Amino acid sequence: MTDVVDIEGLTKRYGEVTAVEDVSFQVRPGRVVGLLGRNGAGKTTTLRMLLGLARPTAGRATVFGHPYAQLPRAAHRVGVGMDGIGPSNAATGRGDLNIWARTLGLGRSRVEQVLERVGLADDAHRKLRGFSTGMRQRHALATALLADPELLILDEPANGLDPDGIRWLRQFLRSLADEGRTVLLSSHLLAEVEQTADDIVILQRTLRYSGTVADLTRNGTVSLESSFFELVGPAAKEPSHA
Numbered sequence: 001m002t003d004v005v006d007i008e009g010l011t012k013r014y015g016e017v018t019a020v021e022d023v024s025f026q027v028r029p030g031r032v033v034g035l036l037g038r039n040g041a042g043k044t045t046t047l048r049m050l051l052g053l054a055r056p057t058a059g060r061a062t063v064f065g066h067p068y069a070q071l072p073r074a075a076h077r078v079g080v081g082m083d084g085i086g087p088s089n090a091a092t093g094r095g096d097l098n099i100w101a102r103t104l105g106l107g108r109s110r111v112e113q114v115l116e117r118v119g120l121a122d123d124a125h126r127k128l129r130g131f132s133t134g135m136r137q138r139h140a141l142a143t144a145l146l147a148d149p150e151l152l153i154l155d156e157p158a159n160g161l162d163p164d165g166i167r168w169l170r171q172f173l174r175s176l177a178d179e180g181r182t183v184l185l186s187s188h189l190l191a192e193v194e195q196t197a198d199d200i201v202i203l204q205r206t207l208r209y210s211g212t213v214a215d216l217t218r219n220g221t222v223s224l225e226s227s228f229f230e231l232v233g234p235a236a237k238e239p240s241h242a
C-alpha cells in the first residue's frame with residue numbers, strides 16, 4: 001500500500017540554525033501518528049515543509065505521492081490545523097466556516113455537520129474572538145474536516161485543552177481513524193500521545209524514532225516517557241535546584 005506521507009532526507013536550515021536534519025519517515029494509511037519532540041525540536045518546521053509552506057534546504061516530502069503544491073485536489077484531500085492558517089477573529093464560528101466552505105465549493109449543510117461533529121453547534125453564532133482555547137481547537141478541527149479529507153495534519157491539537165477536552169480529542173481522533181482517515185499530529189504531551197497514537201515519530205532535530213507505540217514501549221512494559229528521554233537525551237539546560 002502506498003504511504004500517505006513520505007519524507008526522505010528532509011533538512012531545513014535557517015542561517016546558523018539547523019531546525020531539521022536529514023529526517024526520513026513514512027506515514028501509513030489509516031494510522032494515527034504522533035510527531036513528538038521538545039520545544040524547538042523541528043516538529044512544526046517538518047509539517048510546514050510537508051505542506052509546502054517552507055522550502056526544504058535538502059530532501060523531499062510528499063503527500064499521496066506528490067509534493068503538496070502539486071497534489072491534485074490538495075485542499076480536499078488534506079485537512080490542516082495549524083497556526084497561521086487561522087480564522088478572522090471578527091467572524092462568528094459559523095461565518096468563518098462558511099467562508100472556507102465556499103472556497104472549497106461546499107454547501108452550508110456541510111458546515112452544520114462539522115459543527116455538530118466537533119460539538120460547537122450551540123456556540124457557532126459567537127464571534128471567534130470570544131472563543132476559549134478549547135473552542136478554538138475545536139474550531140480548527142472543524143475547519144480541517146470540512147472537505148472530508150483522507151489525511152489530517154494537526155499541529156498541537158491538544159495544546160491548552162482541559163482534561164475533558166483531551167479525552168474528547170482522543171476519542172475524536174480515534175473515530176477519524178476508524179473511518180479510514182490518516183492523522184498526523186504533533187504534540188509534546190507524551191502520555192496523551194501514548195494513549196492516542198498507533199505510531200510515533202520522535203524528532204530532536206534529527207530523527208530519533210519512527211515506528212509503532214507498541215515497539216517503543218515494548219508492548220507497554222516501558223513508559224513512553226522513559227523511552228522518549230532515552231532517545232532525545234537530557235534537556236540542554238536543567239533547572240537549577242541550588
Ligand SMILES: Nc1ncnc2c1ncn2[C@@H]1O[C@H](COP(=O)(O)OP(=O)(O)OP(=O)(O)O)[C@@H](O)[C@H]1O
Nearest residue numbers: 014017018019037038039040041042043044045046
Ligand atoms: N522562520 C524561522 N526562522 C528562523 N528560525 C526558525 C524559524 N522557524 C523555526 N525556527 C527554528 O527552528 C527550530 C525548530 O523550530 P520548530 O518550530 O520547528 O520546533 P517545534 O518542535 O515545532 O517546537 P514547539 O514545540 O516549541 O512548537 C527552532 O530552533 C526554531 O527557533
